[in-house]
Amino acid sequence: MKKTDDFAFQLREIILRQSKRANAGHIGSSLSIADLIAVLYSEVLGPIGPRREPDRDRFVLSKGHAALALYGALYLKGVFDQSILDTYCADGSLLGVHPEHALDGVDFCTGSLGMGFSFAVGAALAAKLSGSKRRIFVLLSDAECNEGVVWEAALFAAHHRLSNLVAILDLNGQQALGYTRDVLDLTSISKKWQAFGWIARDLDGHDRTEIARAISEHNFALGSPAILIAKTIFGKGVSFMENRIPWHYLSLNDEQYAVALRDIGVEP
Amino acid sequence: MRNAFASTILDIAQMEPRVLLLTGDLGFMVLEPFQKRYPERFINVGVSEQNLLGLATGLAEAGWIPYVYSIANFIALRPYEFIRNGPVLHRLPVRIVGIGDGFDYGHAGPTHLSIDDVGVLRTLPGMEIIAPATPGQAREALLKTYASQGPIYYRLGKSAGGTLPPVEFHSGKVEWLRNGKDVVLLTMGGIAAEALSAAAQLEALGISAAVIAVAHISPTPQNALFEVLKKFPLAATIEAHSVQGGLGSMVAEVIAEGQMVCRLLRFGVRKPFDGRSGSLKWLLREHGLDAASVSSTLHKMIRNIGEQ
Incomplete structure (x- = not known):
């Protein structure tokens, strides 16, 4: 098994085990980005160094409600150990449902949709202004594009040619209360971003090779910022969760948990 | 005060190379000297205050000290949640510069007034707020606080304000403009000039x-x-601010928590806007905040207390 494939597999297992242990929701949203996170953390991002190492790459999980996928990645990278991971959603834990910058490996607090993207554009501008080669990655959800600030920040990043910024859009077609096509249609989302001056590239958000290639082909030194429009399946890997609206919020019962683990290839 | 900012930020930028100035497309005839001297440190981000605060958060996380500039209500209220989740939550040195001290943009109408900015931002622990009374005090405050670790909101008047003696600025302190013994008038911002006139009128009444x-x-x-x-x-x-949440509320809190016997009268905005607009002078009168209204209200009250 390739390193990244293994990373993605372990990430899915962590998402299910921790959601069950904490009786928490947002499982489908976390599974939907597991492959994207796996590529970023196993192949793309530089060392997740000490917080004050100014030239480290930045990753902003703008769809903060999928924080469990991020926590899993930080755990797999050795940023913290199992005992910390097991505090997910516990009283006094730094591992809440949404990421907090007080946690090592998290640069920006997110959870209020749209803000993380704007922070990331600021981070990209900061790097350009100081002549740093560090790269900024930001992962946002499709429904997050309902937020006006996403488009304010998109205009800004393109105008200032923030080539050091790569956004990834988790196009799973779902939001809290319905399918995006029914709530606020995002048809031609790539063209929308292109019209805003971005390099937009459609890809399969579960094809880890394709994701890695798209990132490696981007010119971080010069030109426009890029967005990968990653077509994903909400709840990817768990049969009864895939593309089902209620799993934005629901948590697993014992029976569902057993099926979910089997679905992703783990014997309970 | 606005001009005091324009000149002081030049001095600060010279002392501190991490300083940036970002505007939400406002500052005509104010920010040009900075733009000219430090073109690489000046950015007009466009009319997008939410993104302005988001950008500032990303910049400050990387070590820059961004000053973000607009009319007070646009910079304090429109991106409120960005201020809360950005510089305040991350404890970053973002400097929010709001121009328009209450009624300064009176002719522009209620959409341009800032009578709730202090009340809103004062609810945030970790948010420092500075509302100078004079251009000189604004300059001193800017110079004394530019290197602070956390976020600061500077509420600066648009015009030079009335005539006031020089006023100093000291963190955590208040400044005496005039001594007296019967009543103390506590003021926030440029309206201090009006309060001094009211005090002079009261003196004539004994x-x-x-x-x-x-x-x-x-x-x-x-x-x-x-x-x-x-x-x-x-x-x-x-105060040229709502009586709820601003200086009046703050003083009431100090009196209540300190179990003090001091009686309090709050002059400020109490009624909703009705669509009419006008000059600063007209608005002060309209809201009972001009020197004559303040002195006559206080005179009546003090007389009543004496008769009790």
Whole structure:
């Protein structure tokens, strides 16, 4: 098994085990980005160094409600150990449902949709202004594009040619209360971003090779910022969760948990 | 005060190379000197205040000190949640510069007034607020605080304001503008000039009024206010701001928590806007905040207290 494939597999297992242990929701949203996170953390991002190492790459999980996928990645990278991971959603834990910058490996607090993207554009501008080669990655959800600030920040990043910024859009077609096509249609989302001056590239958000290639082909030194429009399946890997609206919020019962683990290839 | 900012930021930028100036497409005839001298450190981000605060957060996380500039309500209220989740939550040195001290943009109408900015931002622990009374005090405050670790909101008047003697700025303190013994007038921002006129009118009526400028609004200058209030049987707060959430609320909190006997009268905005607009002078009168209204209200009250 390739390193990244293994990373993605372990990430899915962590998402299910921790959601069950904490009786928490947002499982489908976390599974939907597991492959994207796996590529970023196993192949793309530089060392997740000490917080004050100014030239480290930045990753902003703008769809903060999928924080469990991020926590899993930080755990797999050795940023913290199992005992910390097991505090997910516990009283006094730094591992809440949404990421907090007080946690090592998290640069920006997110959870209020749209803000993380704007922070990331600021981070990209900061790097350009100081002549740093560090790269900024930001992962946002499709429904997050309902937020006006996403488009304010998109205009800004393109105008200032923030080539050091790569956004990834988790196009799973779902939001809290319905399918995006029914709530606020995002048809031609790539063209929308292109019209805003971005390099937009459609890809399969579960094809880890394709994701890695798209990132490696981007010119971080010069030109426009890029967005990968990653077509994903909400709840990817768990049969009864895939593309089902209620799993934005629901948590697993014992029976569902057993099926979910089997679905992703783990014997309970 | 606005011009004091324009000149002081040049000096700060010279001392501190991490300083940036970002505007939400406002600052005509104000920001040009900075733009000319430091073109690489000046960015007009466009009319997008939410993104302005988001950008500032990303910049400050990387070590820059961004000053973000707009009319007070646009920079304090429109991106409120960005201020809360950005510089405040991350404890970053973002400097929010809001122009328009209450009624400064009176002719522009209610959409351009800032009578709730302090009240809103004062609810945030970790948000420092400075509302100077004079251009000189604004300059001193800017110079003394530019290197602070956390976020600061500077509420700066648009015009030079009335004639006031030089006023200093000291963190956590209040500034005496005039001594007195019967009543103390506590003021926030450029309206201090109006309060001094009111004090002069009261003197003619045989009432000795002290006047104090409270420029360091948050964190609450608890001890400084306590020391002032314990000397007076009566205090009045005067602010071009809602009586809820601003200086009046703050002084009421100090009196209540300090179990003080000082009586309090709050002058400020109490009624909703009705669509009419006008000059600063007209608005002050309309809301009972001009010197004549303040002095006559206080005179009546003090007379009533005397008769009780």
